[in-house]
Amino acid sequence: MSVAEAVLASSLKTKLRVDHVSMVFKRGGKSTPVLEDINLEVKDGEFVCLLGPSGCGKTTLLNAMGGFLSPTSGEIRADAEIVHGPDPRRIFVFQERGVFPWLTVEGNIGFGLFKLPRAEKEKRIAYYIKMVGLEGFEKAYPPELSGGMKQRLEVARALAVNPDMLFLDEPFGALDSITRLVMRGELLRIWETERKTIIFVTHDIDEAVQLADRVVVMSARPATIRQIVNIDIPHPRDISSARYLELRDSIFKQIGLAQKK
């Protein structure tokens, strides 16, 4: 096998597999189906967006992938192992709400590195502070940072433990539109250097088409997968190109918004 073939084979390896997953929430004797027969395969190093209307269950699916919820039926496998709970190899990024306000920027990034020797830990903290552009804020506490900085801090904290996979739940939803655009660019830059598998939940069609290799379009609750759209435009993407608009419009149609636009 040639080097090129080996690279190709490893890049096509299945990282995450969702197999006939359904989820039913029971509360007060009433059961609400949230997910219905979800099947999805995510390749190693792939960037996948889960796109759907608010409240459709995409966050529930992401929580199940992250091991915070167990599916009512079906199974989820990461690297062929069944997911039973959260794992440092797969880090969940909560908007910017997940940073610990009682720790400094350094303390937050070093949070997951408690098993490393001190020198190694400090080296990694410095590396990721630089990567997300928080130099000069090492000793700052999160309440002193802007929303975008907190978001970058949470991404840095996740990357510092060198996970294979990142789950991002509408990470830029609370940011203003300019910061959001900048953060998309930053995330792509980080993804291109680190080549993590990323699963990204959003309800923003443009965001999904700008970022993802594939967009998983989900229906309203109970969520099913309507369609998986391949975004075959190389990065950096020209958001006024014909292909971009074509793909975006086809997703608009899928969600049933074509007329309202």
Added chain:
Amino acid sequence: MRGITNIGVRLRPFALIAILLILWEIAARRQSAHLLPGPWGVVHGIADLAQHGLLVKYIVASLFRVTWGFLLAAILAIPLGLTIGWYRRAEMALNPILQVLRPISPLAWIPIAILWFGVGDLAAIFLIFLGSFLPLLLTAINAARSVPAVYVNAGRNFGLGPVRLVYQVFYPAVVPQLIVGLRITLGVAWLVVVAAEMIAVNSGLGFLIIDARNAGNRYDLVVAGMVIIGVIGLLLDMGMRSLEKVRSFRWGYSED
């Protein structure tokens, strides 16, 4: 220029106090019946107490009781409250009992405290313990319940075991609320000690007030006792407040 205005602003409360003291002195001198001693009389009273060695003795006695009653309550109530708050079911089971006990003033326990411990330090400490325990327990329960799930989930995600999860996520998340609870409760304990000393012991600032009245209507000493209680209460509160300024706690008090 700005420095001078700043000093002026800072001096304003003291100027107000000085004016009030002068008015008080004038009013006290003009009255025919002795309804209230003037500030000068109170200063004499405090000097009198200091001369007899009672000032320090009574302050130490009161602080000693508050320290023990409050510390015992904190040591028991905080871990218990945090555990109860963590387990929703325990909280639901205990809540009715707590809600019935809560409106009972700790002073209502005075007869029982004397019955169990006699007249003395133990009875007073017991009363302060009772007065502090329930507010601290409720604070701890609420603090534990309001820890955001994202913090705990993030901790689990990074592979923390149960012990690390408690020390590195749960504990720092509840500390700011606990400090507020401790500060308010210390104020309550300081209120309770005065009342308890009026009945259950024969030393301390509360005893000073009741004794000065009973043994010779020394109202200058009554007011002297009140002033000392006020000043010490203020100092205790300032001490607790300084904890709220610690940088890693401050997030819990931000306005946004």
